[in-house]
Amino acid sequence: MPKTLSPDILKTLPLFSGLTEQEKDILLKAGHIRHFMKGEHLFLHGDPIRYFYIICNGTVQLFRENPGGREKTTDVRIKGQTISKTEIFDAVRVHQVNAIAADDVVVMEFPMVWLKESAKKHSAFALNLLSAISRNAREAEIEAEHQATMSSAQLVACFIQRVCILHDFNPCGFELPYSKTLIASRLGMELETFSRTLSKLKEHGITVNGTHVAIHDLGGIDRYVCANCSVAEDCQTHQVIGEKATTRRNV
Amino acid sequence: MPKTLSPDILKTLPLFSGLTEQEKDILLKAGHIRHFMKGEHLFLHGDPIRYFYIICNGTVQLFRENPGGREKTTDVRIKGQTISKTEIFDAVRVHQVNAIAADDVVVMEFPMVWLKESAKKHSAFALNLLSAISRNAREAEIEAEHQATMSSAQLVACFIQRVCILHDFNPCGFELPYSKTLIASRLGMELETFSRTLSKLKEHGITVNGTHVAIHDLGGIDRYVCANCSVAEDCQTHQVIGEKATTRRNV
């Protein structure tokens, strides 16, 4: 993938598949390129929803302050991903999260109604949206399941492996693309816990020194991401790390 | 709402709004009524996906066995809700969860392709689906956030309040519609923890004796469901129960 997604490259996103070149051109003409400096916000929790975004470059942190006054990062989005589509179709009027540039960020910004109109006009576009949102929904369900059932070691291992795959890094050695503080917040754990957990992972084939990560042995990372994680098919992370293979049934 | 949803009542579901009566009739003709006895499965994890379901009566438990050999209930669906739409549009070929009748259950069953074809043919139907799936996605995100940040007392309180609203019960006194074992599994906690938590909730205005629940004071339950829970707008549950109102920021 190129450094920054140009409008031409945007056309190759799954979101636009099944449309003619001409249709794509017309659709993309409604969008405007916009830059955000590191730390700038795209929008805040409570702001009225105005735009749908496609990230062309950089990293956007989505987070929410919960009633206790703490922040929970709900997602970290990168190049090629989108922002706001579920909020737009769920017909809530205001944003439910804060969106802040964790990097310098480039997005293409489309009016909210454009998204709905385009879905109405082009059934292919609507089906692409259904597919993308369904995927998001399933990932969120799996996330909830993980949070409810996995230890911090399992959460961290799973996250690191997914980062590696998503960014197409070499498992044998890569740099963490986000700060540890951000990752801890994303995983819903304290920075201290995250830091301690990283040391423990060394016993399980994941070595982290500073920002450098190496995933060892185990014959290919794909086998290590949870089957339910939807990134890869087969997985052993959960068993490998700390499961005692209880046979107890909950129901 | 009537005891069991008839095909005529199904037409009033949000899913079919914006369609003409004639279109609804044609669409619904593709469906077949089907009964499941308590304990029967609609499908199992790994089964090929064949149908889209609308629940006309009863309760369906969706759950998954995770690698450690334990079961986690991912959702409990009731009359008027649907099953399988995200799996169908996410283009996975096999079911990702088990679906079992927790009651005697009546569903209307539609071929998988019917759902995709209908979305392609009727843009109103596609938009209804987008809206429903987006709502699911947001609820799942909130669920994940809750699992990551809330204590078991908060989780239980939030769940009970949502049950009360969803089933349109009288907050001053109602019976739990599910077994405690099922609820505990749904909340990702052990039955013992759930049981102990119920006692603690008495101090916070929620009294549970056996299956009988009463939600006291607090001027209307709606104010008690988390703002992010999307069932109601304003909420204080999180603060009310155990938050120390830390000002610490994660990021």
Next chain:
DNA sequence: CGACACTTTGAAGACGATCAACGCCGGTGG
């Protein structure tokens, strides 16, 4: 060099899971 953001490490405490025992209830069968 010093300020500051980010991270690590230590020690104490809170919370939930686990193991174990028991109470309750409905059904079955002698």
Next chain:
DNA sequence: CCACCGGCGTTGATCGTCTTCAAAGTGTCG
């Protein structure tokens, strides 16, 4: 009719994990 059993839920004691508070280390940038 009573005894037994299984499913379900409660209660107690213990243990491991994660959070919390505190302090110190590392790095960058002016």
